[in-house]
Amino acid sequence: MTSESIPELISFKVCPFVQRSAITLKEKNVDFKTTYVDLKNLPDWFADVSPLGKVPVLRVDDSIFFESAVIAEYLDERYSPSLHPDDLLQKARHRSWTEFASDITMNMFAMLHAKTEHDFQELKNKVAKQLTQVEKEIHPQGPFFAGDVFSLVDASYAPIFLRLYLIDQAYKLDIFPATGRIADWSNALLKRDSVIQSVVDDFEDIFMDYTKNSGSFLSQQIN
């Protein structure tokens, strides 16, 4: 079972879905290598490993698989400790709220890249509303989704909180109150080693440049 080579994570540096996989690998102390591709200048081999043209992709020996939820489930079954609850109904609930994180992530991305103030505000309201929906699901004592144990759900929300935090330094989004359950969750995730180590050292610069160069409503506010 351990004759495989180390997993290769195929990545864009700013992608929040890749970050989920990197967090999960870090939480499990898995030795892995990262291959970065340039979104604007994709290598020829990329189409062969990514039928949907997206990242993350994980390659293990000759096996290639794609979609962050698929990679999370593989890593969770392959490497301990499990980041899922044992109870099957709780596990399903966790997976559902991870899917919900995907929807928030897409709305946040659309918000950052919205061309008009109207679209920006509409998407901002959507993200804010979705965070109030997930807030009701967080363990009352926190700090993580399921209480004091870090789980795969946390790995899917950390990339959202990191990006909202970085933007907030340049332009006040005020998407959630500075105190309360979501703030506590965000704070706990952003100081977690696996989250800090899941992105490149100059992530803040790369992410902010990427956002500033998007030609969006927001880019005009922070340039």
Next chain:
Amino acid sequence: MTSESIPELISFKVCPFVQRSAITLKEKNVDFKTTYVDLKNLPDWFADVSPLGKVPVLRVDDSIFFESAVIAEYLDERYSPSLHPDDLLQKARHRSWTEFASDITMNMFAMLHAKTEHDFQELKNKVAKQLTQVEKEIHPQGPFFAGDVFSLVDASYAPIFLRLYLIDQAYKLDIFPATGRIADWSNALLKRDSVIQSVVDDFEDIFMDYTKNSGSFLSQQIN
């Protein structure tokens, strides 16, 4: 472990993602009940059980979870026989191609509802191309994705093939050749009991009416 009440599947009659869950439940001979909601007149309780406003939703006692992939994984762990391969790398590969089916399903839906011939053709080409991508992944002997054993991947492609087949009776889509690996796969799935029993008896009428009333380019060809 068996003190739960029977699962309740919350459904729209024409939804291909709900059909995946129904096929999986049928394959496992699980006793379940279906609650249909009307897309155009959603009941008040729907927002409480479906944070993303989508179906399928599965309710088991007080637990509610959403997204077809989440429901599939829950059902697979809860009820035998497993419809996943044992090998973790193969399992991940299966899950990836199920995600790929979701993308085809969305493109097919967009094709059926495209307003202009140009958009219709573009989406049709996209669906056709995606089917040639998955064709390379099917077991060489077929008839199913992984050979002679039905798996969760099959449950995700059957709703696509059923809809393409029904449309083809009224308007020749010719999205894939009448013979070959995809045709064999489609034929095998459409005569499978679990697939036949996964939709309401008058599904053909309901689905065709739904498509005819969509105001799309295609609806003008089949009305």
